[in-house]
Amino acid sequence: MIRVVIPYHLRNLAKVGEEIELNIEGPVTPRSVLDALEERYPMLCGTIRDHVTKERRAFLRFFACQQDLSHDPPDTPLPPEVVSGAEPFIVLGAIAGG
Numbered sequence: 001m002i003r004v005v006i007p008y009h010l011r012n013l014a015k016v017g018e019e020i021e022l023n024i025e026g027p028v029t030p031r032s033v034l035d036a037l038e039e040r041y042p043m044l045c046g047t048i049r050d051h052v053t054k055e056r057r058a059f060l061r062f063f064a065c066q067q068d069l070s071h072d073p074p075d076t077p078l079p080p081e082v083v084s085g086a087e088p089f090i091v092l093g094a095i096a097g098g
Contacts, residue, residue: 002033003088007060010048010091014041019088028083030062031074048091063090 004020011017022036031054038045045051048060054074056062061070065079065087081087 001085002028002036002082003085004033004037005088005090006037006044006048007091007093009093010044013043013047016041021085027075028078029075030069030072030078030089033078033089034074059094061092061094063092064088 002022002024004022005018006014006016006020014020020037020041022033022040024032024036026032034048037048047057049056056070061068062072063069064082067079069076069078077083078089079087082089
């Protein structure tokens with residue numbers, strides 16, 4: 001069971017609570033997590049990744065186990081703690097400005 005945390009406005013859009021639990025078969029990667037998330041909650045399609053290129057939106061970041069995974073290749077395996085459900089995969093809205 002993979003635990004996923006998404007920003008507040010996306011939780012409202014998907015009508016979910018603080019965490020989403022997903023079952024993923026095969027390798028657990030950012031791509032497989034987001035594919036499962038968008039399949040289960042189609043209203044999130046295009047909000048986290050571009051519809052066509054499937055690239056991460058500019059002001060969203062991916063974190064797991066206190067590490068920024070935003071620039072890792074999308075098929076990089078997630079840490080074992082995320083795979084086991086001990087730690088969540090976090091989609092966080094970035095803040096620009098100074």
